[in-house]
Amino acid sequence: MTASGGLVSELVLCGLAVLLAVAVPSRHRSLASGAASLALGVSGVFTGVAAMAAPSATGLLLTLPLPVGTAVSPLILAPTPMGGLFSVVVGAVGAVAALYGIGYAHGPAASRTGWSAYAVFLLGMLLVTSAGDVLTLLLGWETMAIGSTILLLAEHAERPAVRPAALWYAVMTHLSFLALVIGFALLAHGAHTTSLAGIADAHLAGPTAVAAFFLLLVGFATKAGLVPFHVWLPRAHPEAPSHASAVMSAAMVAMGVYGIVLLTHDLLPRISSSYALVVLALGVVSASYGILQASVSSDLKRLLAYSTTENVGLAVTALGLGMLLTNAGQPDAAAVAQVSALLLVVSHAAFKTVLFLGAGSILKATGLRDLDAMGGLVGSHPVTTWTFGVAALGASALPVTSGFVAEWALLQALAHGDGRSDTVLAFALPVTLGLVALTIGLGLLTFVKAFGTAFLARPRSAAAASAPPEAQPGIPAAAMATAQILGAAAVVVLGLAAGPLATACAHVWGSNAAVVAGLGGVRLASVGILDPVSLTLLAIGLALPVGLLVLVLRRRVPRRETDVPWGCGGVRTSPRMEYTATSYAEPLVRVFGEALRPERTLEVAHTEADHVLESRVAFAQEVSDLVEARGYAPAATWLNWLGDQARRIQNGSIHRYLGFSFAALILVLVVVTIP
Amino acid sequence: MTAVVLIIVQVLVALAVTPLLLGVMRQVRSRLESRVGAGVLQPYRDVAKLLRKQPLRAQGSSPILVYAPLVLLVSSLMIVALVPLITTSSLVTIPSDLFVVVSLLLVGTVAMAVLGLDGGTAFGGMGSSRHMMIAALVEPTVLMSVYALSVPVGSSTLSTIVAARGLDPARVVTPAGLLAVVALVIVVLAETGRLPVDNPSTHLELTMVHEAMILESAGRDLAWLEVGSWLRLTALLGLVVNLALPWGVAADASPLMLVLGVVALVVKLLAAGAIVAAAEVFMAKLRLFRVPELLAGSFVLAFLAVTASYLAG
Numbered sequence: 005m006t007a008s009g010g011l012v013s014e015l016v017l018c019g020l021a022v023l024l025a026v027a028v029p030s031r032h033r034s035l036a037s038g039a040a041s042l043a044l045g046v047s048g049v050f051t052g053v054a055a056m057a058a059p060s061a062t063g064l065l066l067t068l069p070l071p072v073g074t075a076v077s078p079l080i081l082a083p084t085p086m087g088g089l090f091s092v093v094v095g096a097v098g099a100v101a102a103l104y105g106i107g108y109a110h111g112p113a114a115s116r117t118g119w120s121a122y123a124v125f126l127l128g129m130l131l132v133t134s135a136g137d138v139l140t141l142l143l144g145w146e147t148m149a150i151g152s153t154i155l156l157l158a159e160h161a162e163r164p165a166v167r168p169a170a171l172w173y174a175v176m177t178h179l180s181f182l183a184l185v186i187g188f189a190l191l192a193h194g195a196h197t198t199s200l201a202g203i204a205d206a207h208l209a210g211p212t213a214v215a216a217f218f219l220l221l222v223g224f225a226t227k228a229g230l231v232p233f234h235v236w237l238p239r240a241h242p243e244a245p246s247h248a249s250a251v252m253s254a255a256m257v258a259m260g261v262y263g264i265v266l267l268t269h270d271l272l273p274r275i276s277s278s279y280a281l282v283v284l285a286l287g288v289v290s291a292s293y294g295i296l297q298a299s300v301s302s303d304l305k306r307l308l309a310y311s312t313t314e315n316v317g318l319a320v321t322a323l324g325l326g327m328l329l330t331n332a333g334q335p336d337a338a339a340v341a342q343v344s345a346l347l348l349v350v351s352h353a354a355f356k357t358v359l360f361l362g363a364g365s366i367l368k369a370t371g372l373r374d375l376d377a378m379g380g381l382v383g384s385h386p387v388t389t390w391t392f393g394v395a396a397l398g399a400s401a402l403p404v405t406s407g408f409v410a411e412w413a414l415l416q417a418l419a420h421g422d423g424r425s426d427t428v429l430a431f432a433l434p435v436t437l438g439l440v441a442l443t444i445g446l447g448l449l450t451f452v453k454a455f456g457t458a459f460l461a462r463p464r465s466a467a468a469a470s471a472p473p474e475a476q477p478g479i480p481a482a483a484m485a486t487a488q489i490l491g492a493a494a495v496v497v498l499g500l501a502a503g504p505l506a507t508a509c510a511h512v513w514g515s516n517a518a519v520v521a522g523l524g525g526v527r528l529a530s531v532g533i534l535d536p537v538s539l540t541l542l543a544i545g546l547a548l549p550v551g552l553l554v555l556v557l558r559r560r561v562p563r564r565e566t567d568v569p570w571g572c573g574g575v576r577t578s579p580r581m582e583y584t585a586t587s588y589a590e591p592l593v594r595v596f597g598e599a600l601r602p603e604r605t606l607e608v609a610h611t612e613a614d615h616v617l618e619s620r621v622a623f624a625q626e627v628s629d630l631v632e633a634r635g636y637a638p639a640a641t642w643l644n645w646l647g648d649q650a651r652r653i654q655n656g657s658i659h660r661y662l663g664f665s666f667a668a669l670i671l672v673l674v675v676v677t678i679p
Numbered sequence: 680m681t682a683v684v685l686i687i688v689q690v691l692v693a694l695a696v697t698p699l700l701l702g703v704m705r706q707v708r709s710r711l712e713s714r715v716g717a718g719v720l721q722p723y724r725d726v727a728k729l730l731r732k733q734p735l736r737a738q739g740s741s742p743i744l745v746y747a748p749l750v751l752l753v754s755s756l757m758i759v760a761l762v763p764l765i766t767t768s769s770l771v772t773i774p775s776d777l778f779v780v781v782s783l784l785l786v787g788t789v790a791m792a793v794l795g796l797d798g799g800t801a802f803g804g805m806g807s808s809r810h811m812m813i814a815a816l817v818e819p820t821v822l823m824s825v826y827a828l829s830v831p832v833g834s835s836t837l838s839t840i841v842a843a844r845g846l847d848p849a850r851v852v853t854p855a856g857l858l859a860v861v862a863l864v865i866v867v868l869a870e871t872g873r874l875p876v877d878n879p880s881t882h883l884e885l886t887m888v889h890e891a892m893i894l895e896s897a898g899r900d901l902a903w904l905e906v907g908s909w910l911r912l913t914a915l916l917g918l919v920v921n922l923a924l925p926w927g928v929a930a931d932a933s934p935l936m937l938v939l940g941v942v943a944l945v946v947k948l949l950a951a952g953a954i955v956a957a958a959e960v961f962m963a964k965l966r967l968f969r970v971p972e973l974l975a976g977s978f979v980l981a982f983l984a985v986t987a988s989y990l991a992g
Contacts, residue, residue, distance in 0.1 A: 299815075379799070382741045402786050403779070415778045419826055419835045424989050434985045437826055438819045438978065445818030449811040452789055456796030456807065460741055522772035532836060534779070535772040539757075542773055546690070546756040550749060550903075557899050561733050563745075569737035569895045571800035583796070583804020591812040595971045 007058075007088070007134075010051025011081050014130050017044040021123035026116050035479065037119035038106035041126060045102055048095025048130045055088030055134070056512060079143070080136030080199060085512045086269075089346060090262045091133040093353045096494070097255040098126040104361050104487035105247035107480030108368060112158040113245035121158075125151025125251065132259050138188045138198040145184065145259075149177045152256060155248040156240055169239040176236040180226035184263075187219030191271065204270045217275045220267050221283070228260025230320060231290040234313045235632045238297070241309035242373060246364025249305060253312045253360055254353040261319050261349050268327060269513075277327050281432065284324030288436055290317030291443045293631075299450040300593050300600060300627045302375045302585040304363045307454055311399060312356060314443060319348040321436065322414050325421070332426040336530040337417050339510065339517030343528070344413035346509035351406035354498055355398030358491035362392035365474060365484060366458065370467045375585035377465035378458040384471045387485045389459045391492035396451040398495040401444055404536040406498035406505070409526070411444060413506070416531045446592075453588045462579040500536050502526040586625060593627065602627045681932040682770045686760045692941050693759040696948065697906070697913045698722035703949050704956040705880075711960045722909070726902050734898030740797055747794035748896060748903035754787040755910035763838040764917045765940035766929040767845075775837040777825045781818075784870065787907060788814045794904075795892030806891025809967060813876060813888070816974045817869045820981050824862040827855050827984035828922065831991065837918065845925035855991055858984035860923050865977035867915040869970070871908070874959040876970055886964060913948065916955070920947040 021040035028036040065078040083091060105113075105122065112118055128151050131144025153174050160166040192198045194213060195206035208216075226233040237257075241249045268276035268283065276283070294313030301307040322345035329338035363373070365388040372378055382389045398405035401412075418437045423430035463469035474481060498505055503520030506528070510518040521527035525535025593602050602625050609620040653660075702719035709716030736744055761775040761783070769775050788810070795807030829835045831850060832843045844850050869876040872889040879889065893904045921928055927943025929936040965973060 380739065383739075400785070400789065401782065402789065403782050408782060412776075412778050412782075415822065416835065419777075419829055420833075423985075424830070430986075430989050434823065434826070434982060438823055438982065441819040441822040442815070445815030448785060448789060448818075449815045452792045452796075452807070452811050456793050460743060460793065460797045461799035461804070462739055525772060532774060532776060532834070533772060534776070538770070538772040539779070542760065542770075543753055543757055546760065547749070547753045550752060550756075554749070554899070557730060561731065561898065563734050563736050563898075566735050566737050569740065569798045569800055570735075571798070572802050572894060579799070581801050582799050583801060583808060588804065588808045588811075591808060591967065592815075594968060595812065595816070 007051055007055040007083055008081075010047055010054055011083075011134060013047045014044060014051060014127060017047055018123045018127040022120045025119035025123070030114070033116070033119060034106050034109050034114045037123070038102050038109070038483075041102035041105070041119070041123050042099050044123060044126055044130075045095045045097070045099025048098060048126070049092050050095075051083065051130070051134070052088040052091030052093075052095060055083035055091065056085045056508065079140045081131070081134045081140060082136035083134035085514075086265060087133040087135070087262070089509070089512045090258060090349075091130055093258055093350060094126070094129045094133060094255045097251055097353050097357050098129075100357055100487050100491050100494075101247040101250045101254075101361070102126075103490070104250070104364070104484050105245075107483035107487075108247050108361075108364055109245065110368075112161065113155070113248070115158075117154060118158050118245070121151045121154035122248065122251075123151075125155060125248075125256075127151075129255055129259055133262060135200070137200055138192055138203075141200070142181075142185060142188065146181060148256060148259065149181060152244075152248070152252055153177070156244045156252075158245055158248075159243070163243070166243045169236075169243040173236045173240040176226055176233065180223045180233075183219045183223035183226070187216045187223060190216040190219070200266070200270065207274065208272065209274065213272060213275055217267065217272050217279065220271075221264065221286075224260045224263030224267065225286060225320075226260070227257065227263065228316045228320065229257050229290075229309075229313045230260070230286050230317060231293045231313065232631045232635060234290065234294070235629065235636055237313060238301075238306050238309045238629065241312070241360075242303060242305035246305075246360055246367060249308075249364070250357045250360035253309065254356040257312055257316055258349050258353060261316060261323075261345075264320060264323060265345075268323060277331050280324055280327035280331060281428065282324075284321060284328060284432060284436065287317045287319070287321030287324050288439050290314070291321055292317075292439045292446075295443045295446045295450060296596060296599065297627070297629065299446045299453070300589045300596075300602075302589075303373050304366070304375050304378075304454060304458065305360070305373050307375070307450065308356065308359050308363060311359075311447070311450065312352070314447065315348060315352040315356070315399075318411070318414060318440065318443065319345045319352070321440065322348060322417065325414075325417055325432075325436065328429060328432060329417070329421050332421075332429050334421060336517070337420045337422075339513070339515045340413060340420065340528050340531055341417035342513050342515070343506055343509045343518050344410060344417055346512060347406070347410035347413055347506060350505065350509070351398060351410040351495075351498060354406050354491065354494045355395040358391050358395035358488060358495065359399065361484070361488050361491060362388045362395070365488070366471075369471045369474065372465070372467055375454065375457045378463070378468045379461045379465075379579065379582065380459075380463040380468060381471060382459045384473045385459070387474060387488055391488040392459065393455055394492040394495055396455045398499070400448045400451045402448075404499045404540055405495050407495075409499055409502040409506070409534065409536065412534055413526075413528065414440065416528060420531050449589075449592065453585055457583070457585045457588060461582050464579050464582060464584060500524060500540070502534055502536050593625075599630075600627050601630060682768055685766050685768060685932055685937075686770065688937065688941075689765050690756060690760050692765060692944070693910060693913050693917075694906075696945055697909045698726060700913055700916075700948055700952045701909055704952045707953045707956040708960055711957060726906060729902035729905070730899050732898040734896075734900045737798065737895065739799065740895070743793055743797040744895065744900065747790040747797070748900045748907065750790040751787045751907035752903040752910075754783050754790065755907040755914070758783050758787075758914045759910050761837075762914045762918050763841045763921060763928060764914070765937065765944050766932070767838040767842040768930070768932060769836075769838045774839075777829065777835045777837055778822075780837065781821055784911065785814070785818075787911060788870075791889075791892050791904070791908075794896070798895035800895065802887075802891045802894055806888050806894075809888045810892060813869055813970060813974070816971055817866055820862055820866050820974060820978045821870075823978065823981035824859040824866065824984060827859040827981060827988045830985065830988040831855070841921050841925050841928055842930065844922065845928060845930075848925075851923065851925065853987070853991055855984045855988035856922075858980050858987060860919065862977045862981040862984060863919050863922070865973065865980075867912075867919055868955075869974065870915060871912040873912075873955065874962045875965040875973070878964045886967075916951050917944060917948055920951045 025037035128148030135141035229237040298310035326341035398407040506518035506526040522535035523537035795803040929940035
């Protein structure tokens with residue numbers, strides 16, 4: 005399959021998915037349209053692979069049927085190898101989430117609109133990855149924004165919280181679009197072409213290009229969910245239907261990273277490299293802030309959303325680091341950093357899909373998103389438990405998962421950068437290393453907390469205790485389980501096949517920094533080797549004698565079952581005595597109290613008989629997002645005030661409006677007469 | 680092939696000497712506190728006893744209860760296999776890469792933390808939560824201090840760093856080297872649950888961290904947990920003494936060098952253990968929320984070490 009053929013099939017399959025969503029009655033709609041969306045995702049994967057192998061020189065030209073004369077060039081769909089990689093990511097995530105959606109989608113998410121929006125959303129992202137010119141990119145960008153907004157709004161009638169979330173998302177995503185339109189307009193004006201290759205060849209410089217750089221950076225960073233433009237993410241991801249959350253978090257956010265790669269590597273490399281520290285800071289701040297918020301969050305999907313900010317932050321850190329190292333004349337370490345950025349994106353897509361799908365299964369079975377009310381789901385949800393566990397290992401970057409390989413590469417790039425020759429690096433390297441290490445540490449805590457409180461111990465609420473088992477006969481349950489298992493398998497396989505994966509990532513950058521070594525492991529130029537398969541074999545070799553010993557002992561001294569655990573002699577009377585997610589993070593809230601500023605309320609009610617005796621103590625803690633509370637809330641208040649003021653000039657008097665028209669006319673004439 | 684043999688020897692030596700290390704540490708402490716002590720061989724007897732006892736499993740606990748101790752043990756065995764304890768030669772495709780070793784440490788940490796939550800008791804969750812908080816805050820110091828040591832060598836492979844320090848003793852006493860080793864010592868104390876971060880001999884419910892997580896384990900489960908945690912102590916303490924005194928570590932696989940390496944390791948390890956135990960007598964456990972200050976201090980030391988290593992280069 006060539007890339008052009010793949011692009012045509014994408015358009016056709018999207019049309020088919022929309023058609024099926026509209027035409028098929030509701031009983032079979034999810035199966036029919038979901039299958040078409042699945043095929044759309046798979047064709048995205050094939051197109052991406054084809055583009056990575058052999059980018060088509062001319063690509064696919066679509067002439068826009070717009071009545072604006074000959075000035076508008078045709079839309080160019082010509083995926084580069086880099087776009088191909090992101091297309092593979094989008095396609096794979098979209099396909100797995102569509103498969104899950106066949107079983108999961110219910111209510112408004114399974115409506116005609118819901119499934120049509122899903123296909124359109126997917127196509128929008130695939131268009132972005134294969135865009136060869138500015139117009140196509142913006143068109144894809146907006147298609148993606150519209151599709152995802154509609155999906156996000158799906159459950160607005162059932163849950164009021166959806167509405168403000170959708171509003172935040174729509175506003176932020178369109179501010180990002182606005183920044184992109186202005187930025188690209190400046191570039192297209194400077195380069196006299198709208199094709200991305202043409203802009204890259206123009207080697208733009210000067211203040212206009214710098215302005216364009218910052219506008220585009222802000223636009224892409226908003227989509228990527230980087231601090232301080234992340235505020236839509238912890239609101240939108242939890243409220244969307246879970247299969248849509250998975251695509252938004254694992255694939256759509258990666259579009260922001262793709263944009264930053266496009267900007268810093270292709271469009272404006274020289275300007276970007278002089279602002280490499282800005283990119284690095286954006287990444288490092290996002291990573292540490294995101295994971296800190298995730299670690300104290302008790303809403304499972306909100307936690308996953310903040311963890312997305314963290315992971316994207318790490319990828320952007322790697323990009324910024326690559327630019328800094330290139331500036332300092334250390335191309336080897338720079339290439340490693342660049343490879344690690346893409347590894348981070350790919351691994352994040354794999355594990356975050358599974359995590360959101362797992363959250364969806366819990367939500368569907370129990371109606372819970374609050375970790376404090378979960379517990380003991382391992383009994384009723386074994387598939388969800390173990391797939392979520394594998395993905396949590398990936399998110400914690402533990403061996404042998406894809407996340408481990410990615411963070412290993414990032415740490416190696418940091419450790420092999422030489423700070424002795426360059427003052428900027430001498431400062432940036434250790435600070436970045438320290439913050440990345442803290443991010444990794446907090447990431448571990450976050451995912452131990454999420455996994456442990458959701459699936460282990462005893463149920464903390466009636467809803468969790470009476471969760472129906474996930475193993476049900478029929479297609480829906482099978483589709484959900486298959487999607488989760490496929491995703492978890494991808495996390496492990498990508499971790500084991502580190503060599504081929506890293507080689508592909510290096511190839512996309514046009515470097516050969518990574519080669520396959522050992523048993524499918526990776527050797528990074530001038531850095532060293534990581535061979536997860538050998539590591540696994542060593543683990544198996546060491547586990548074998550232990551396992552034999554266990555077998556012998558098990559026969560001699562069998563295990564005995566007791567009805568309650570010991571608990572220091574305290575009989576477990578009530579599950580309320582267990583540690584919850586909030587109490588798990590309490591030490592952290594104390595340590596980072598200055599940075600988090602939690603709001604605590606403590607209400608003590610006294611008995612009527614004696615005001616010394618306490619009848620009821622209520623404690624509530626809320627950790628709000630400081631960036632939102634201190635940055636966005638005042639801005640929103642100010643805008644509201646401005647709107648109120650603006651109302652004054654509209655008093656409904658026709659004379660005044662005629663006066664405005666006259667003034668406007670005069671102004672236009674004055675402007676026109678100025679030579 | 681020799682590397683495989685060396686790894687097997689290293690693992691076996693570590694397994695044999697680890698209970699002795701714990702025994703010596705406990706005995707030193709007992710004698711300094713004017714107690715008779717149980718003798719240096721008591722840990723061997725403890726493990727043998729636990730392996731004979733019946734493991735319990737409470738209703739509602741998950742397979743984590745059975746498998747987490749094994750994961751901890753195997754991860755500790757892997758660390759012992761990879762860290763340069765008696766030899767600096769390592770496997771070709773699995774070098775003793777710092778970041779791999781650290782992530783293996785974290786596998787064990789996570790296994791224990793998940794185990795703590797699995798019981799569903801208040802104590803388990805409490806220990807697990809504190810354990811992960813300390814682990815998260817230790818992480819920056821670990822990476823930073825070994826980064827400081829790796830800068831002059833240009834490699835993050837532990838055996839290369841140890842070998843380079845052995846060849847050039849002047850490196851050992853540089854400010855960067857000293858600061859990094861001091862920071863590492865604090866890290867090792869925190870990671871292995873020694874004073875002043877955690878008291879390994881406490882059973883006072885509200886202060887314990889490590890003990891709180893393993894409350895629900897009995898019999899061989901407990902034995903795996905104990906041996907796994909002890910092996911971590913051996914590996915980390917062994918790494919620190921080899922970084923501080925990089926002599927006697929076998930550079931090749933000749934039997935004479937190996938015997939020398941084993942003897943050197945045992946002597947250095949037991950001496951270091953005795954010093955740690957003696958220091959613990961004069962120390963009280965820090966309040967939990969003072970621990971972050973200690974760790975921040977060790978991070979500053981590691982950061983200074985990095986800066987010093989830049990200046991020295």
